[in-house]
Amino acid sequence: MTTPPPLRVVRPGEGRSGSLGAITVDFKLWGADTGGALAIVEHEFPPGALVPPHIHTYEDEHSIVTRGTIGFRSGDREAVLGAGGYITKPRGEAHAMWNAGAEPARMIEVISPAGFELFFRAVADMIEADDPDPERGAALAAEHGLRFVDTPWLADVVRRFGLVAS
Secondary structure (H helix, E strand, O other): OOOOOOOOOEEEEEEOOEEEOOOEEEEEEHHHHHOOEEEEEEEEEEOOOEEEEEOOOEEEEEEEEEEEEEEEEOOEEEEEEOOEEEEOOOOOOOOOEEOOOOOEEEEEEEEEEEHHHHHHHHHHHHHOOOOOOHHHHHHHHHHHHHHEEOOOHHHHHHHHHHOOOO
């Protein structure tokens, strides 16, 4: 029988925070807190922010919008969700996210299984250290099974929502 992970309490405003470039990341639950089952982070999207199309090979992401309006594209499906909206972005499928409104937006991201939060931590550490080494960034992405991809729909999404493609 496996021993469950110890109780982890994260109060409002607690947890490490960092920048991922266009968006922020607030770490709430790490894989070590959940026996590897999942990790939870929160992301803030300023107006115009875009997370470009990418594919995860190891995990699914489940998002809950908590403030503002966030657009999602996964495969050939698009949804714009306000506070209280949920969406699942399955591994192996190209997806993107963006602030679809004029005000800052926020979401909770449940990563299952855990592990990808370590990529976010490494990127936040690189940005904090002012270490923009693209080769190191590419190696981190590959190590975590992340691939950025070109999609035929990105230009249309950028145009329709007035986004800043990064």
